[in-house]
Amino acid sequence: MMRKKQEKIFIEFIDQYKKRFYLLALTYTKNEQDALDVVQESLSKAWKSFPTLKDHSQLKSWFFQILVRTAIDFLRKQKKICLMEDDQIEYFSPNQVDTYTNIDLHTALNNLPYQFSEIIILRFFEDFKIEDIANILDIPLSTAKSRLYRALKLLKIELVEEAANHE
Template sequence: MNSHIEQLFINYVRDNKNQLYILAYSYVKNEQDALDVVQDSIQKGWTALDTLENQHQIKSWLYKIVVRTAIDFLRKMKRIQVTEDDTLNYLSEQQQDAYRNVDLESALENLPFSLKQIIILRFFEDLKLEDVANILDIPLSTAKSRLYKALKLLKIDMEDEEKIHHG
């Protein structure tokens, strides 16, 4: 294995461990689980370093590993299910109280998993939509339509809240 790539990987992980943790946490919603996901992802990344074709893509390559590891973890824990159209949805743990104050984070929680992923990667991780599509292994057109749909749903959700609290 190329020692330059190894060093690049080590430096990237060291400099970005917080972002990797936050990304994992945005999926698993638990500190210890997020740490486990990051640790597994780093291990998988290290053993798959020879599959990194372009060192400038290390961020999206490693994010893809973290996202897949988090999704695998959630599947194992039976916290998500795959629906017919192969989009992932959280099994709702309890019905949301419709009248409590909803901020962006809880509005995000109400989105289907496939839409929430797009919002997290695009806005919270500040990735280009092309990178988001690459990380999630979906066509760019699908990423665009999911982003549009998610933003529309979030806007409606936020507007409903405004009406409840100010109407």
């Protein structure tokens, strides 16, 4: 009977947040299929360890922690096995300058270093408290706060500079 109740809680949770799972995974992977793979693997991991979760009120931050770590692991694996062609290396080279006529928040976030964009996404797009973000990313609270402050500062600079370039 207890298993049925846990199953129901887990399924309702998935139904409620499945789009957000996908969108968060997509921000990490930048690829639809990879994002779906990350979500699927995260759900599998969560289901296996769900019976060990003591407080179901922490389900959201607990799962997002699994999702973020799975996405990071996925990116690390991809980095190891990704072989680039010469033209791809040239495309990704720092000497290449992108020219956009209109920059938006999404592009500005992508231009931020990874550790800063993930803080912004978790705080403002996923509505996590800074304490939950520190837990999800497995960093001290003070580090989470300083990264958020720095990320907002960098984001503001990025957006102001781009706006000035278009005036």
